Amino acid sequence: MTTDTLNIREMCDAFDVTPRTLRFYEAKELLFPIREGQRRLFTRSDRARLKLILRGKRFGFSLEEIRQLLDLYAMGDGQLTQLSQTYTLAETHLADMEAQRAELDEAIAELKAQMKWGAAKLKEISEQASSAA
Known part of the structure; x- marks a missing residue:
């Protein structure tokens, strides 16, 4: 070898x-x-x-997208087509990822708010149980 x-x-x-x-x-x-x-x-x-x-x-590209982009390498145009199509596809995937991140940030904020409420409720119930005992 x-x-x-x-x-x-x-x-x-x-x-x-x-x-x-x-x-x-x-x-x-x-x-x-x-x-x-x-x-x-x-x-x-x-x-x-x-x-x-x-x-x-x-980056979230499908295998078919990757295959098509890799196949463009041999076009003989100094990778112009390959790079421009990769860039266009990357723009789409970036927009999708940013949208997913926004949704995730919103869900995280909502979960934190629910956990804060739950912690306060647990404390309230615990204090009531202690004062009743």
């Missing part, structure tokens, strides 16, 4: 993923490791692609 390739175990260790994950991404045509019998050897390109796949997933 050359230093330019990693086997499946090394890829798993480097990216904190499982072999099943790597095989899944290969089946979805997101990764294209070199096959030597049963062995898979991952190139620098595969490592770069996996890094982008994991980042895209973290």
Whole structure:
């Protein structure tokens, strides 16, 4: 094995993923490791692609969106199409994430208010029980 390739175990260790994950991404045509019998050897390109796949997933991109964006790399336009489509898609995902955060912030504030009320009610009931005893 050359230093330019990693086997499946090394890829798993480097990216904190499982072999099943790597095989899944290969089946979805997101990764294209070199096959030597049963062995898979991952190139620098595969490592770069996996890094982008994991980042895209973290940002809420679907695997199909990620695949389509990765496929645009080879268009030969200096990545202009790939970057512009990624940017447009990222704008949409950012807006969705910000909306989710606003909803979550609202739910957190409401839960805190309910817990404050509950704590006051518990204290009130506890004090009543103590004074009655």
